[in-house]
Amino acid sequence: MLSKKTKYAINALVYLARQSKDGEPVQISRIAESENIPRKFLEAILLELRHAGMLNSRKGKTGGYYLQKTPEEINIADVMRLFDGPIALLPCVAYKYYERCEECIDEETCGIRSVFSDVRAQTVKMLKGATLAEIVSRSEGLKKEISRRKKPPKKK
């Protein structure tokens, strides 16, 4: 499961993708209240996102955070790696965080590894496609579908 940190990070990023028109900074406390995230915890999270180059900030009285990249360039895979580490379920199939399984007898012929290698490839593919833009778009789609269902079609 995702850590709360990662979940909060994604929610904050999506919020910024929606809110910040023309890149105007949004205050931490505003994001925290809107997204039900503990203020101080969010502070630490946004800081890390800035260090990772996804966000930028302005200090002082009119300060706040805003996206450093476009919503198309920020994806869930990168956010997850930043806070939770590898997406792979086994260290021996991770790409950036590769590590041999200590108990492993023969990595090359390991059927377990083969399975988890496939799982990782599929998952990474899907999570890279999950950009902030894609998430916002999906949400819009869901809203439309629901309002369509609530207003039943007129009789002929």
Add this chain to the structure above:
Amino acid sequence: MLSKKTKYAINALVYLARQSKDGEPVQISRIAESENIPRKFLEAILLELRHAGMLNSRKGKTGGYYLQKTPEEINIADVMRLFDGPIALLPCVAYKYYERCEECIDEETCGIRSVFSDVRAQTVKMLKGATLAEIVSRSEGLKKEISRRKKPPKKK
């Protein structure tokens, strides 16, 4: 990432799928040595697998563990759920372990949830297909491929 417990469990199960001819029990200490798993830890793991109905055991001098189901019937998804809980990355897209995200504002229109729902579906599908039989078969396939590469084809 998988816990060591889950990894050990899978390795032990695959070992049993390979070793136990005609369902003869295999001793814990033998599995532990062969698969590089701490003896006492493995003891606890096998016990859980028995309680879950995947293994059975015989006590006493000629005792040990053996598969309770066929290698086709035991899959990685079930083992992971047993030790690590849900396969879903968000509680709100888990099936058996469903839980609302506390911070969530509207589950129905959540684009994040939509993405992770897809990821879960794909992952579960792959992990259910990953039976002990499939894993052993993949391993055999890999062995053959390697030996083919080492003996280069004869000249015409």
Add this chain to the structure above:
DNA sequence: TATAATTCCTATCGAATTAGTAGGATTTTT
């Protein structure tokens, strides 16, 4: 130029989880 409001940053903390270990009870074969 003071001050109010914001981010920046380090340190700390309690609770939960992980990865085991200890030790003896129970069961079965010889």
Add this chain to the structure above:
DNA sequence: AAAAATCCTACTAATTCGATAGGAATTATA
């Protein structure tokens, strides 16, 4: 009766998670 295996409960050290505290630095504005 002894040997050898599983069964079962309890414990523990180390790490991670989810946060909080408190103040330094920065910036707009009265």
